[in-house]
Amino acid sequence: MRGPAGWLVQVAVVTLLNVRTVRQRLGSSLVAVVGIAGVVTIFVAVLSTAEGFRRTVQSAGSRDTAVVLRAGSDSEMVSVLSREDVSVIGDAAGLRRGAGGAVVSGELFVIVDLLNRATNTTANVSLRGVGPNAFAVRPEVAIIQGRAFEAGRNELIVGRGAAAQFAGTAVGRTLRFGRSDWTVVGIFDAGGTLADSELWCDAAVLQPLYQRGTTVQAVYAKLESPEAFAGFKDALTSDPRLNVKVMRETDYYAEQSQMITALISTIGVGIALLMGIGAVFGAVNTMYTAVAARTREIAVLRALGFGGGPVAVSVLVESLLLAGSGGLAGGAIAYATFHGFRTSTMNWQSFSQVTFAFAVTPGIVARGVAYALAMGLAGGLLPAVRAARLPIVSALREL
Numbered sequence: 001m002r003g004p005a006g007w008l009v010q011v012a013v014v015t016l017l018n019v020r021t022v023r024q025r026l027g028s029s030l031v032a033v034v035g036i037a038g039v040v041t042i043f044v045a046v047l048s049t050a051e052g053f054r055r056t057v058q059s060a061g062s063r064d065t066a067v068v069l070r071a072g073s074d075s076e077m078v079s080v081l082s083r084e085d086v087s088v089i090g091d092a093a094g095l096r097r098g099a100g101g102a103v104v105s106g107e108l109f110v111i112v113d114l115l116n117r118a119t120n121t122t123a124n125v126s127l128r129g130v131g132p133n134a135f136a137v138r139p140e141v142a143i144i145q146g147r148a149f150e151a152g153r154n155e156l157i158v159g160r161g162a163a164a165q166f167a168g169t170a171v172g173r174t175l176r177f178g179r180s181d182w183t184v185v186g187i188f189d190a191g192g193t194l195a196d197s198e199l200w201c202d203a204a205v206l207q208p209l210y211q212r213g214t215t216v217q218a219v220y221a222k223l224e225s226p227e228a229f230a231g232f233k234d235a236l237t238s239d240p241r242l243n244v245k246v247m248r249e250t251d252y253y254a255e256q257s258q259m260i261t262a263l264i265s266t267i268g269v270g271i272a273l274l275m276g277i278g279a280v281f282g283a284v285n286t287m288y289t290a291v292a293a294r295t296r297e298i299a300v301l302r303a304l305g306f307g308g309g310p311v312a313v314s315v316l317v318e319s320l321l322l323a324g325s326g327g328l329a330g331g332a333i334a335y336a337t338f339h340g341f342r343t344s345t346m347n348w349q350s351f352s353q354v355t356f357a358f359a360v361t362p363g364i365v366a367r368g369v370a371y372a373l374a375m376g377l378a379g380g381l382l383p384a385v386r387a388a389r390l391p392i393v394s395a396l397r398e399l
Contacts, residue, residue, distance in 0.1 A: 029286060029322055031282055031285075031286060032279075032282050032283045032285075032286040032322050032323070032326065032379070033322050033323075033325050033326040033329065034326070035278065035279040035282040035283075035326070036279045036282075036283070036322075036323050036326030036327060036330065036372050036375055036376070037326040037327070037329040037330040037333065038275070038279075038330065039272060039275045039276050039278075039279045039330065039371075039372075039375070040326065040327045040329075040330025040331060040334070040368040040369070040371060040372050041330040041331075041333045041334045041337075042268075042271065042272055042275060043268070043269075043272035043330070043367075043368050043371055044330065044331055044334035044335075044338075044360060044364055044365060044367075044368040045268075045334050045337070045338050045358070045360075046264065046265070046267070046268025046269070046271065046272065047265065047268060047269075047364045047367065047368075048334065048338055048339065048358045048359050048360040048361070048364055049264050049268070049343075049345075049358055050260075050261045050264040050265045050268070051358075051359040051361060051364060052356045052357050052358045052359040053257065053260060053261060053264065053345065053354065053356050054257045054261045055192075055356070055359055056192060056193065056194055056196075056197075056354060056355075056356035056357070061248070061249040061250030061251070061252065061253040061254070062249050062250065063226040063229075063248055063249075063250055064096075064222065064223045064224075064225055064226045064228075064229075065137060065138075065220060065221065065222055065223065065248070065249040066220075066221045066223060066229060066232055066233070066246055066247065066248060066249065067218055067219075067220060067221075067246070067247050067248075067249050067252045068081070068089055068218065068219040068220075068221060068236065068244050068245070068246050069081075069217075069218055069244065069245045069247075070243065070244060070245065071243045071244055071245045072245070073245060074255070075256065076107075076109040076217045076218045077109060077217070079217045079218055080215050080216075080217060081106070081215060081216050081217065081218070081219060081244070082214070082215055083106075083214040083215070083216075084241075085219075085241075085242060085244070086104070086106040086216060086219055088236075088239065088241050088242055089104060089219050089221065089236060089242070089244075090102040090104045090221075092221075092232055092235045092236055092239075093231060093232065093235055094223055094224055094228035094229070094231045094232035094235070095221055095222065095223060095224065095228075095232065096222040096223060096224050098136065100132070100133070102221070103133050103136045103137060103221070103222035104131070104133060104137070104219055104220065104221045104222070105130055105131040105132075105133045105134045105136075105137045105219065105220045105221075106131050106203065106216035106218075106219050107128055107129060107130050107131065107134070107203060107216055107217065107218050107219070107220060108128065108129035108203050108206050108207065108210070108212060108216055108217055109126060109127075109128055109129075109217050109218065110126075110127050110129070110178075110206065110210055111124045111125070111126065111127070112124075112125055112127045112175075112177045112199070113125070114162075114166040114167065114168065114169070114175075115166060115167040115168065116165060116166060116167075116344065117165060117166065117167050118165065118343065118344070123165075123166065123344065125162060125166060125197070125198075125199060126197060126198040126199065127156075127177060127198070127199045127200075127201065127206070128195075128198050128199065128200050128201075129200075129201055129202065129203030129204075129205070129206035129207065129216075130200050130201070130202070130203055131203055132151065133222075134200065134220075135148075136222065137220045137221070137222050138190065138195065138220075140190055140191045140193065141188050141189070141190045141191075141195060142188060142189055143157065143186050143187070143188050144160065144187055144188060144189045145171055145186060145187040146171040146184075146185050146186030146187060147185055147186050148185075148186055149185055149186070149200070149201055149202055150185075150202075151202050151204065152202060152204065152205060153202070153205065154180055154181060154182045154183065154201075154205060155182065155183050155184075155185045155201065155202070156175065156182045156183065156184050156185065156199050156200065156201050157184070157185060157186040157187065157188050157199070157200045157201075158184055158186070158187050158188070158199050158200075159187075159188060159189075159190055159195055159196040159197055159198050159199070159200075159355075160187060160188065160189045160190070160196050161192075161196035161197050161342065161344075161355030161356070162196065162197050162198060162199060162355060163187050164342065164355070165197075165342070165343075165344050165355045168184075169184055169199075170184065171184055171185065171186060171187060172184065177209075178206070178209035178210050179209065180209050182201065188200070192357070194253065194354060196355060197344070197354045197355040197356075203216065220249070226248075229248055232246070233246040260345065264345075272371070276371065276375050279375050279379075280375050280378045280379045281379075282379070283319060283322070283323065283375060283376055283378070283379020283380065284379045284380075284382060284383065286319075286322065286379070312385060315380055315383055316377065316380045316381065318380070319376045319377070319379055319380025319383070320373055320376045320377060320380065321376075322376060323372045323373055323375055323376020323377075323379070324369065324372060324373055324376065326372050326376075327368055327369035327370075327371070327372025327373065328369060328372075330368055330372065331360075331365035331368045331369060334360055334365070334368070335360045335365065338358040338360055339358055339359070339360040340357050340358065341357065341358045342355060342356070342357045342358075343355070343356070343358070344356070
C-alpha cells in the first residue's frame, strides 16, 4: 500500500511494535515518566497556589458593591476619608437603603502581629474596623461560633481562615493590639473570601486607639443594583466636596491580586522550566536507549520497505506516550496532595497575610500535561532523527 494511507499504516505498525517492547526497557522508561511527573507536580502545585490566591481575593467582590477611596489611592492602606466624606457618600443616589438609611460601611484597615502556627513566625494580619452596616454590605458573612462584637467594646470576631492559621484567635482568648486588650468573642465564615483572613472590630473603638480621629480609609457601599454603579460613581466624582476614587468591589479586588499572582506564577514557571530541562535530558537518554535496543528490529523493518519517516514518528509517539503518562501522574499527585490545602501568604499590596486554599483546576492540570508533552517532544526529537537515519547495512550486520 502506497501513498498517505500506506505511510499511516507503517506508522501504526512500527508504533505498536515500540509499545509492545516497552516492558523490555521498563527501568529507563520509568525514569523518564517519574522525572516528568515530578516536574509536572511542581508546575501544577505552583500554578494552583496562584489560582487559589486569585480566587480568594477576587471572590470577595460583588458587582453591586462599590469601594470608595481617596483619589490617587491604590489600596485602603494609603487612603483617608473624613467623617464628612462618609456623610456625603451616604447621601448619594443609587445606594440601597434600609431602615437605618443607606447601606454603607466606613472602615479602617490596620496591620497587627499574630503568630503563624504553620511557620511559628510572626505574621502581619488585617484588623478591620467596621461600621454597623458591615454585615449588610457583605451578606455572605455569618457568625459560626460565638457571637458578633458589641459596639463600643474591645471585642473581636475572627475570620475562619485566620482562626485556623494564627495562634490566640480562639473564642474567649485575649489579644493585645494598640496598647489595649481585645477579647475574641466570635468566629465568622465569609465563604472562603478575603474576609476569612481578617479580624473585625468596631471602627469607633479602633479609631482612637490608632490615633485616627474620626477618619476611615474606605467606604463600602451597597448599590440598588449593579447597573446603578455608573450613576453612583458620576455623582461622587463630580461632587466638589469630594476627592475620591470609586471602583466596583470586583475590580478593586482583582487589582489587589495582580501583583502576588503574577509573582507566584513567574517564579513557579521559572522553576518548572529549569526542572524541565533535566527531565528533557532524561527523556533523551531513555529514547536513545530505546533506539539502541531496537537497532536490529529497525533495520529489519527498513529492509522490508518501511520508510525512515514512520520509524521516526514511532519513536516520537513513544516519547509522547511516556511523557503524557508522566504528566497525568504528576497532575493526579498534585491534585491529591495540594487541592484544598490551606496556607497563607503575604499580599504585598496590603502588606498583610491572606489565608487561602490551593486550587488545582482542570485547566491547570491540562497545562501541566501540555508541558509534559512538550518535554516528551523535545526529548524524543533527536533519538527519532537517529532512528530514521540508522544505516540499514550496519544494523543488519549485528543480526
